[in-house]
Amino acid sequence: MQTQLAPQYQHTAEGREAEAILRNCVHCGFCTATCPTYQLLGDELDGPRGRIYLIKQVMEGATPTRKTQLHLDRCLTCRNCESTCPSGVQYGHLLDIGRKVVDEQVPRPFMEKVVRTALKEGLPSPLFGPAMKMGQLVRDLLPASLKNKVPAKQDAGTWPTRTHTRRVLMLAGCVQPTMSPNINSATARVLDAAGIQTLVAPKAGCCGAVRFHLNDHDGGKADMRANIDAWWPHVEAGVEAIVMNASGCGVMVKDYGHVLRDDPDYAAKAQRISALTRDLSELLPTLVPALKAQVGEALSAQAGSLAYHPPCTLQHGQQLKGGVEQHMAALGFRVQTARCEAHLCCGSAGTYSVLNPQLSYTLRDRKLGHLSELQPQTIVSANISCITHLQSGTDTPVKHWVEVLDQALQPSRTAGA
Secondary structure (H helix, E strand, C coil): CCCCCCHHHHCCHHHHHHHHHHHHCCCCCHHHHHCHHHHHHCCHHHCHHHHHHHHHHHHCCCCCCHHHHHHHHCCCCCCHHHHHCCCCCCHHHHHHHHHHHHHCCCCCCHHHHHHHHHHHHHCCCCCHHHHHHHHHHCHHHCCHHHHCCCCCCCCCCCCCCCCCCEEEEECCCCCHHHHCHHHHHHHHHHHHHCCEEEECCCCCCCCCHHHHHCCCHHHHHHHHHHHHHHHHHHHHCCCCCEEECCHHHHHHHCCHHHHCCCCCCCHHHHHHHHHHEEEHHHHHHHHHHHHHHHHHHHHHHCCCEEEECCCHHHHHHCCCCCHHHHHHHHCCCEEEECCCCCCCCCCCCCCHHHHCHHHHHHHHHHHHHHHHCCCCCEEEECCHHHHHHHHCCCCCCEEEHHHHHHHHHHHHHHHHC
């Protein structure tokens, strides 16, 4: 797509990157077929091709409007379009640029600014944990809109104490330790059973995605640099990977090298961090041989039928498809994905369910309808945001797949104690 940058963008890093991405787009429209918001709204400007045109116009000097802003806001950043695009257009990076440029020119209504500020400052804050615990105490008294965001209190279980030669770092995350603490401890227990020790750097916090995707790029980069500083001593000490059990964090950390590529102090370190980062599912090929005897057919059968929802940040953002299903099946679990629209977003998309609730819950119910056709005993996923969002719409338990695997390993641990 031929692009003539406006003078104010011609010599900026954002302008050069946007132009390079735009030139790859051949406006074929394949992306519209897999865009959730286009399917719901039927508006060209609520699909990737339309949003690309809007961003192109702004980068060429057109004045954006509130309507431009709303069309960009309504994108889930699911990146399904990237999986579909025959030209390899990096739509996610282009959208980050477009949203930031538009926000710099289009003032938001006061209450909208308040909500967005509360999200980007509140979710990564140390105060989030105490606030969530207070919400859990009065959960039954909360209105449905708030109750959906406050999962029932969860017991994290014990953290393994054995040491191993093989060591990995794990990002605890900003909301997961309070909302679903068992995911982190289950990860550590499963890796421990396979002879891998899990380390957590106490000073590592939010991956940066919350602020970055709410157009606070400077704040997001500050989070990234803080994590790099916290992890770097462990990297130098030889950890073999930085493991992510929340795919939304994983796709962001794998992008550190790109986001900080022009930072003279952090560019090389960021590239190293991104290269070391692995989604937990990427470790499964090495875990299966070590765990197979410990799980056994009887233990895996107890889990019953599992319906797996692959998060967009895993299957589209990280381009990791089929691994969870394949390797959990190799361990004896019965895992199915939805027969229809398994590639589509559940509507969670980080803070999207707060900022665009109507679209978000429509997509949630659509996703749950397809998953319920499998009649599962448990729905499993790989991202805290998806898990919380889906659980708000169903009585069927929704868990991280590693929790199910951990549960199957517990009898063997007891027997071996």
